[in-house]
Amino acid sequence: DQQVKQNSPSLSVQEGRISILNCDYTNSMFDYFLWYKKYPAEGPTFLISISSIKDKNEDGRFTVFLNKSAKHLSLHIVPSQPGDSAVYFCAASALNTGNQFYFGTGTSLTVIP
Amino acid sequence: NAGVTQTPKFRVLKTGQSMTLLCAQDMNHEYMYWYRQDPGMGLRLIHYSVGEGTTAKGEVPDGYNVSRLKKQNFLLGLESAAPSQTSVYFCASSLGQFPVETQYFGPGTRLLVL
Numbered sequence: 054d055q056q057v058k059q060n061s062p063s064l065s066v067q068e069g070r071i072s073i074l075n076c077d078y079t080n081s082m083f084d085y086f087l088w089y090k091k092y093p094a095e096g097p098t099f100l101i102s103i104s105s106i107k108d109k110n111e112d113g114r115f116t117v118f119l120n121k122s123a124k125h126l127s128l129h130i131v132p133s134q135p136g137d138s139a140v141y142f143c144a145a146s147a148l149n150t151g152n153q154f155y156f157g158t159g160t161s162l163t164v165i166p
Numbered sequence: 167n168a169g170v171t172q173t174p175k176f177r178v179l180k181t182g183q184s185m186t187l188l189c190a191q192d193m194n195h196e197y198m199y200w201y202r203q204d205p206g207m208g209l210r211l212i213h214y215s216v217g218e219g220t221t222a223k224g225e226v227p228d229g230y231n232v233s234r235l236k237k238q239n240f241l242l243g244l245e246s247a248a249p250s251q252t253s254v255y256f257c258a259s260s261l262g263q264f265p266v267e268t269q270y271f272g273p274g275t276r277l278l279v280l
Contacts, residue, residue, distance in 0.1 A: 055207075055208070057208060059208075087268070089271075094273065094274070095273050095274070096170070096256050096258070096271030096272050096273050096274055097209070097256070097271045098271070099268040099269070099270070102268070142208060142209065144208075144209075153211055153214070153224065153225075154209075154211070154269065155208070155225075156201075156208030156209040156210070157208045158206060158207055158208045159208065
């Protein structure tokens with residue numbers, strides 16, 4: 054039973070344009086969310102996070118938006134660069150699950166030069 | 167600083183064989199985790215440890231055992247491998263629990279069980 058879902062397996066975007074990656078969750082107890090980026094043959098690396106007390110967090114070209122009522126978060130990358138081509142995972146955690154994260158299935162982003 | 171390392175990188179097993187995957191971290195992290203990643207599924211937590219000498223079950227623990235005899239090492243064992251355990255295994259570590267700490271991942275171990 055997938056508690057965190059990424060319904061788009063892949064996304065292609067032109068260089069310089071905005072990339073929007075979406076993530077939905079079912080557990081209303083989740084209160085901390087992260088995005089990880091993964092290149093082939095490497096482990097995931099942390100990208101950006103957001104706590105449920107916020108609805109937006111920004112770090113350079115990356116912004117994460119959280120809509121708690123819709124149980125939805127999104128990652129915006131502006132402007133997109135070819136080096137952003139990777140698989141992006143969202144993950145969620147709840148206070149009562151300790152530091153256990155639930156991961157989505159990932160979205161493969163391709164930025165076309 | 168090597169971060170999180172995993173040994174081996176790739177392994178082929180026959181059904182019924184056993185093996186141990188080794189994870190090592192040099193960041194003095196308390197928490198360590200083992201995940202598996204399968205096509206069409208997110209990373210799923212197998213077991214984790216909140217400190218030396220402790221282990222706990224995650225989401226998909228069946229068929230696996232773990233040990234954390236030293237703070238820097240977290241071992242994942244398969245006593246009798248099954249084809250369903252064909253997967254990519256990732257180890258991760260984090261500093262602590264609260265506030266929620268970012269997990270640092272190793273490069274993964276690709277396991278094929280025939």
